Amino acid sequence: MFPLAVLSNSDRLVLIAGDNWCPVNCGENDKDKGFMIDVATEALAISGYEVRYIEMPWLRAIHQAREGKIHAIVGAFKDDAPDFYFPKIPILKLSPNTLFTLAENTWAFNNQHSLNKVRLGVVQGYDYGHLLNAYIKSHRTSPNSYITQISGDNVVKRSLLLLTSKRIDVYVDADPVVWFQAKRMGIINKIKSVGSVSPRESAYIAFSPKLTSSEKLSLALDLGVLRLQLDGRLAVIAKKYGLQEIHYR
Structure with missing residues (x-):
């Protein structure tokens, strides 16, 4: 675990946290830490910042950022944390x-x-x-509910194990994340996609609503991502993680 006092040690150090959602963001100790972490590291370096990525359960990451104990969460949709600072460029x-x-x-x-x-x-x-948030909320407390909610670490792997062991019938998540983990687990031929409830949405690195540096960091990330797009570097990083152009354009 990281020392919370690290925030005061350097105004150039940016702490970004999330659960393992590879290839978006992977393990904290992995050599390749994930597409969004690599992009944030290079983009923020242009403005002189250093990124430190911390792996933790998703709800804890949101809480830590909301309390100002870390700077940002990674792989966030706007409804995950609507009170956070979101960059303009997904x-x-x-x-x-x-x-x-x-x-x-x-x-x-x-x-x-x-x-x-x-x-x-x-x-x-x-x-x-x-749509699906509303469905989950309305069925969560139903006596006939067939919804299994997973929390903690390694949620994608654990969910796919529930699926392959037939303890759940359907698992819902972002398709690149599921296919990436299924390939690692050797079950890519055991599962299939049966469509999405709604179209693609923009995903972000979202910054703490409590820290005064968040607006500045959000702008610095936007400027850096724009530079990476213009230089073609964004496409190179995406290819490294097997992401298609439709995922980052």
């Missing part, structure tokens, strides 16, 4: 609610009502878009 565009099931499953998503026929696995605190 680093990624993803569907937060692509649905995955076992390859042999014949279930298909037609509308929200079709979800009533399956056991749905979701990650606690994730933003899945207005």
Whole structure:
């Protein structure tokens, strides 16, 4: 764990946290820390900042940033933390609610009502878009609820294990994240995508609403990302993580 006093040690050090959502942001101790972390590191370096990435459960990351104990969270949609400072330029565009099931499953998503026929696995605190957020909220306390909420560390891997062990029928997450983890686990042929509830949304590194430096850091990130786009460097980093042009344009 990092010392909270580190914020006062240097006004050029930026602490960014999130749960392992590779290839967006990966493990804290991984050689390759993920697309958004690499982009933020290079983009903020242009303005003289140094990035330190910290891996922690998603809800804890939001709480720590909201309290001003870290500077930012990574891989955030606007409904994850609407009170945060969001840059003008999104680093990624993803569907937060692509649905995955076992390859042999014949279930298909037609509308929200079709979800009533399956056991749905979701990650606690994730933003899945207005429609699916409303569905999860309305069914969370129902006595007939088939929603399993996962929290803590390694949520994507643990959710896919629930799926392959048939403890849930459908798992919802961003498609590059699921395919990346499925490849690592050797189960890429055991699962399939059955569509998304809503179109792609912009994903960001979002800055603490409590820290006075947040607006300045948000602007510095925008300027750096724009430079990386113009230099072609953004595409190079995306290719490293197997992301397509549709994800970062």
